[in-house]
Amino acid sequence: EAHRIANIAAAKAHRRLGVDTATPxxxxxxxxxxxxxxxxxRRLPRVLGLYINEQGSRxxxxxxxxxxHGARRHTAAHELxxxxxxxxxxxxxxxxVEVTLDEDDATEVPVRRRAGWPEQEKAAEAFAAWFLxxxxxxxxxxxxxxxxxxTSALDxxxxxxxxxxxxxxxARHLPNLRLATHGQASSWLRVAPGxxxxxxxxxxxxxxxxxxxxxxxxDGFNAFEILMFEDDRAVVPVPAGWTIDRPIWMVPVPxxxxxxxxxxxxxxxxxxxxxxxxxxxxxxxxRTQSFEQPVDAGQHWEISIRVLPxxxxxxxxxxxxxxxxxxx
Numbered sequence: 001e002a003h004r005i006a007n008i009a010a011a012k013a014h015r016r017l018g019v020d021t022a023t024p025x026x027x028x029x030x031x032x033x034x035x036x037x038x039x040x041x042r043r044l045p046r047v048l049g050l051y052i053n054e055q056g057s058r059x060x061x062x063x064x065x066x067x068x069h070g071a072r073r074h075t076a077a078h079e080l081x082x083x084x085x086x087x088x089x090x091x092x093x094x095x096x097v098e099v100t101l102d103e104d105d106a107t108e109v110p111v112r113r114r115a116g117w118p119e120q121e122k123a124a125e126a127f128a129a130w131f132l133x134x135x136x137x138x139x140x141x142x143x144x145x146x147x148x149x150x151t152s153a154l155d156x157x158x159x160x161x162x163x164x165x166x167x168x169x170x171a172r173h174l175p176n177l178r179l180a181t182h183g184q185a186s187s188w189l190r191v192a193p194g195x196x197x198x199x200x201x202x203x204x205x206x207x208x209x210x211x212x213x214x215x216x217x218x219d220g221f222n223a224f225e226i227l228m229f230e231d232d233r234a235v236v237p238v239p240a241g242w243t244i245d246r247p248i249w250m251v252p253v254p255x256x257x258x259x260x261x262x263x264x265x266x267x268x269x270x271x272x273x274x275x276x277x278x279x280x281x282x283x284x285x286x287r288t289q290s291f292e293q294p295v296d297a298g299q300h301w302e303i304s305i306r307v308l309p310x311x312x313x314x315x316x317x318x319x320x321x322x323x324x325x326x327x328x
Contacts, residue, residue, distance in 0.1 A: 247275030
């Protein structure tokens, strides 16, 4: 019942707030701005987020900025659900939100505490899932990844990156969309995100922490913009005889024996910036340098990479796409 009500409420909110559901990820910061609710980001000990709605004062949302990217967005959508569903003040400490502070770093599955959720928390959590993962947005992400149906935990993880959602909330929501069975979702939920990241950049020197995300970027992302954060990695598989040009702040990650790989990592402390990963065949590069006309458009592709710092303080209230967007 909570999901039926949340589905309807989320669809209404998309229309009312002018949210584009065709191209993921859903712009949650822009939606909160359109709802005229102040949004603040700050580090919160033992608290994921708060919705403040006291008599005689303006409602507001506060989200723990120490959360991983997908978990921050999910928590913000959860708090927006409290607002749009006319709830009073709620403090969400992790027992009633389907994310954790260390989820993305974990190599073991965290223990969840779902029993005994109050009805308003169930409603807000279901709203967050439907608001960030409407069927149209999920289908768009699947098309980008050339997935007809998710069949593995790795499919779910890669979808969650495009949707800007946490791995666990994505896996849990797919049965609601009739894109997976509950049995499949249960098996995926037993896989820790850290293990999937290690699978994607296998062979490269492992990072000190698995908190950063790992993107597998191929020609399916051509002419699109990806949002990344410090310590995120990009795996760029290309055929033999191809070159990879990348920004200086995307540092090559060697193999454990020191040999090169096609894995690159965002340097820490990079200010907000935009760069380009361009992959092309050596044949195309030679033709271009000799002023010959390229004969095959499939001989190159490029992806824009935007790096943003962790949000802090009051949100700028400017709509920002937080992952996959058409490059301008």
